[in-house]
Every structure is written in C-alpha cells, then in structure tokens.
Amino acid sequence: MIYIHIPFCKQKCSYCNFHFSTSLQSKDEVLSAIKKEIFLRKDELQNKTLQSLYFGGGTPSILSGDEINSIVDEALKYYSFAKDIEVTLEANPDDLDKNFLRDLSRSPVNRLSIGTQSFFDEDLKLMNRAHNASEAEGSIKRAQDFGFENLSIDLIYGSPTSNLEIWKENLNKTIALEVPHISSYALTVEPKTALNDWILKGKVSKPKEEEQNKEFYYLSDFLKDNGFDHYEVSNFAKPGFYSRHNSAYWKYKEYLGIGPSAHSYNGSDIRSWNVANNQIYIKKLNSNTLAKETEILSQEDQFNEMIMIGLRTIWGVDLNSMKTKFSDEILQKFQNEIKQKIADGILIIENSHLKIPEKHWFMADGVASDLFLV
Numbered sequence: 001m002i003y004i005h006i007p008f009c010k011q012k013c014s015y016c017n018f019h020f021s022t023s024l025q026s027k028d029e030v031l032s033a034i035k036k037e038i039f040l041r042k043d044e045l046q047n048k049t050l051q052s053l054y055f056g057g058g059t060p061s062i063l064s065g066d067e068i069n070s071i072v073d074e075a076l077k078y079y080s081f082a083k084d085i086e087v088t089l090e091a092n093p094d095d096l097d098k099n100f101l102r103d104l105s106r107s108p109v110n111r112l113s114i115g116t117q118s119f120f121d122e123d124l125k126l127m128n129r130a131h132n133a134s135e136a137e138g139s140i141k142r143a144q145d146f147g148f149e150n151l152s153i154d155l156i157y158g159s160p161t162s163n164l165e166i167w168k169e170n171l172n173k174t175i176a177l178e179v180p181h182i183s184s185y186a187l188t189v190e191p192k193t194a195l196n197d198w199i200l201k202g203k204v205s206k207p208k209e210e211e212q213n214k215e216f217y218y219l220s221d222f223l224k225d226n227g228f229d230h231y232e233v234s235n236f237a238k239p240g241f242y243s244r245h246n247s248a249y250w251k252y253k254e255y256l257g258i259g260p261s262a263h264s265y266n267g268s269d270i271r272s273w274n275v276a277n278n279q280i281y282i283k284k285l286n287s288n289t290l291a292k293e294t295e296i297l298s299q300e301d302q303f304n305e306m307i308m309i310g311l312r313t314i315w316g317v318d319l320n321s322m323k324t325k326f327s328d329e330i331l332q333k334f335q336n337e338i339k340q341k342i343a344d345g346i347l348i349i350e351n352s353h354l355k356i357p358e359k360h361w362f363m364a365d366g367v368a369s370d371l372f373l374v
Contacts, residue, residue, distance in 0.1 A: 001052035001248055002045075002079075004034065004071060005259030006060040007278055010092075014128040014194040015156075015187060019261035019276040020058040026278050030260070031067060033285035035074040037258050037274075040290060042078035044264070045256050050079045052245040053108075054088045059115075061091035065103025072108050086111055086150075086244040093139035094131040101146040111150040112143055113183070119173045122161045126204065128194065140177050150241060152181035157219065158212030159187045160205045167215045168222075175226050180241040184219055185234050186212040216362050233312045233361050250313050252306065260291075269297045300373040303330055308368045316355035330373065337371050 008027060009020045053075060055068065068089065088111040089104065096114070104112075116136045118124055124132060131139070143151060153174065157167050174182060187207050189196050198204040220230050228236040232250060235243065248255065254267030261276035272294040275281055284291035297305070303326055310317035323331065338354065341347040346367055348355055356364050 001050060001054070001245055001253065001255045002038075002075060003054045003056055003245070003255060003257045003262055004060075005257065005262040005274075006055060006057040006063060007260045008057070008062050009059045010062065010094075010130045011128060012194070014126065014198070015190065017190040017193055018058070021278055024062070026282060029282045030278055031063075031071070033282045034071060034259050036285045036288070037290065038071075038074050038078065040285075040288065041256060041258070044266075045079070045254060046267075047254070048079050049082050050075070050085055051082050052086045052088070052248060053081075054086075054245045055109075056090050058090075059092050059095070060089050061095035061100070065100065065107055068104075068109065069107050081108070088113055088152075088243070088245055090115065091139075092130060093135045096139040096142055098142060098146075101142055101148075105146045105148070110148075111152070112148050113152040113154070114139060114143070116140070116153040117156045118159070118162070119170050120162070120166055123156070123159050123166075126159060126161045126195075127156070137173070137177065140179060144178075149180070151179050152183060152241075152243065153179050155182060155184045156187050157184060157215040158207045158209075160207060164211070164215060164218065167218065171219065171222050180238040181243065182223065182228070182236045183234055184236070186216065213362050217359075220358065220361070229314070230358060230361075231314045233364050250309050251315070252309070264292075269302060271295055271297055299326060299330060302326075303334075304372045307371050308365070311354070311356050311368045312361075312364050314355075316350070316353035319349070319352045319354055333373070334371065341367065341370070 005019075007020045007030065008024055009022055011022055053072070055071075060068070072087070085108075087108045089109045090113045092115050096112075115129075117127055117129055119133050119136050121133045124136070140151065140153065155170060155174065189199060189207065195204065199206050223236045224230060227238055229239065229242070230236050231242055232246070235246065237243070252267060255265055257264040257274065260274055260278050260281040263271065263273045265271050272292045275284070275291045275293075281291045306317060306322065322334070338347055342349070345357065346360055348357055356367055360367065
C-alpha cells in the first residue's frame, strides 16, 4: 500500500502540529517531486498489487481532480491496482462542493475521510477550522449524493467549548447522517500550537481528562449500540467498512510513504521517513536524490512497536508471533511484566492474543508504555 502526503492547508488548525504549509506557491513543484519519488522508489514494495492508496496531509482536497488523477496515473505506471482497491482522500468539508465531488466521482477515489471535527460552530472556531457547522453537515450529504458510500468522518471530543450533552448531539447527528466509519480523538494540547499558547496565556481552559474519559466511553457504548465495531481505540466502523489502509498499519504490513514528512516501513525491521521541509524535499528530488532517512529497528524497537500498536486494537498482540520473533531474554522479561496486569484485569489473553479489555482502552497507551523495553 502507498500513502501520499500532501503538505498544504488553507489555514492552520489551533491544535495541529503536522507538517504542512499554508502557502501554495510551491504546490506544482511538490507534486512533480512526489511523482519523481514514486518513480525512484518503485522497487521498494514487494507486493506490486496495491490494496490501498491513501492521500493524507495536510489537506489533499486542496488539489484539483486532475492533480489527484495525475498522481494516481503515476502510481499505475509501476503498480497494478487490486480490483477492490481502497483509494482514500482526506478532505475538508469546505472543499467538497458539487464541482469537486463530480470530479472525484469520476476518479479512482472511492473513499472519503472528511475532517468534520464537530457539528457545532463554537468548537470549530476554537479549532480554527475553515468550515462551519452547516458546511460540516452539507458536505457529507453532498458526498453521498455523488455516490460516496464509503465515508469516514473525524470527530474531536473533550474540547473546552464542549460538554457531554453537546458530544451526544454530535454523535446523534453522525448516526442520522448514516456515516459508516468514525475516527474520534480526544483534543490534545501539542507543543508549538496556537491552542497550547492560548492555554498558557489563560485564554482557553485546558481540556479535562476526566471529561474526556466520560465522553470516550459514551462514544464507544453509543456507537456499538448503533451497529458499529470498536476495532481500534480511536476507530469505529460498521461491518464491511473498516479502513483497509489503517488496518494494515496496525497489522505491521509493509507500506510506502511518499511526500514531505511521510513514513515508510518494510514490514519487518526497516523504517524510513522523508524530510519535513518542502523546499529541501523539492531540491533533493530534482537532483534524483531521495529526501529520506532510514533506521534499522532493534529487537527492542520492534517489540515496543508491536506492543504499542497491537494493544490499541481488537486483534491484540499475537503471542505466537512474538515467540518466533524475539529472544528468550525479551520474552521472559515480557512475561514477568504482564503477570500483575493480567491479575489486575488490565490485560487478558484470548486465543493466544494479548489484549486490553475495552473498558480500559482509554489508558491503552499508558498500559503499553509500561511494557516497553528500555
């Protein structure tokens, strides 16, 4: 599978620390460099039949339909597409007008991940989103009118401008709109963001973990009652609508990341990442040089990643796979670490898979980090 990072946005969300630029001046050069990188790295994936192609960002919907198709066409020069390939485009509601959706409906894109975040204007203003509540709802309905059934929306809970009652209304609206996949995250305060600055200056109150905890478990119970599977800590889907792309990440499959700041993984012990700087990325690719760094993952690194990722999912960590992958020394230490957590009910073993019971999923990252090898 291939991930394409489009590093441009109309404006900066107050909570975001991803790599992107609000200037489109270098867009054409970046897109040319992305195509060059696809060519230069065409032999890295062992499987030449793509199951998933994912446009992330940034804001990929800032591109035109022709620009998206030109990148797809470049990938098709070196890879074949599975008959049922999942081609996802992350999109902001304000970009999804009729003309753009018409173009997308004629393209290979068959799944939209819409950055809704909330159906309430007060939340959206705090987040400095480019859309309003009316556009949030309207974009979903328009996408459905143009035949996009495989839709995912992002929702953020635990905002200082929200509360449990508002959160319930957000979820009721989502169900009414018949969206089959939801990715939902607690509002987090990252360094070097506007939100962090506002909190430090006392302009905005800090999100309360206790409230986020309540809203997370309400979210989980409510969506399960409405036919969704809670298949990863932050992801919910109706049967048949799991994100194939993200599920591959969580199952340690190989993937190729193209574009500034994109990451790649060979499915075993090599990880690489591109420079998070558009101009350096362009310059490198113009000289037929890859703009990436590579690391060989140690046994400890591989162990920690398997624990971190696996314990966030319904699939858990495959203990049989761990026995074939890691040394007896690592496995013995691991067995010692999990004993007390199993006794306390924080971890369970089902069908040779180590899992966190769903009632403890809100603290999944903390449980996993306790098991890390250092």
